[in-house]
Amino acid sequence: MKEKLRYRLITGKDDSSFCERISKLLNEGYKLYGSPSCTFNGEDVIVAQAVVIDEDTI
Known part of the structure; x- marks a missing residue:
């Protein structure tokens, strides 16, 4: 199994696919880090x- 990164920055078009990607990471133990940005x-x-995961969760 591939090691999880402690910090990830997820980017993409603001659509349901982006929300699904973030939801999947939250289900894997990641937590939101800061506010979202948009352009x-x-x-x-x-x-x-940005999302982060505790070291003991990895």
């Missing part, structure tokens, strides 16, 4: 959310 690329809203 507009001329077509879509792009979001970023």
Whole structure:
């Protein structure tokens, strides 16, 4: 099994797929770190959310 990273920054188009990716990580033990960020690329809203996991959870 691949070792989990303690910190991850997830980015993507603000859609249900992005929410599913974040939800999956939360189910794996990650926690939200800070507030999400967003920008507009001329077509879509792009979001970023940092997540972290405790060392003892890895």
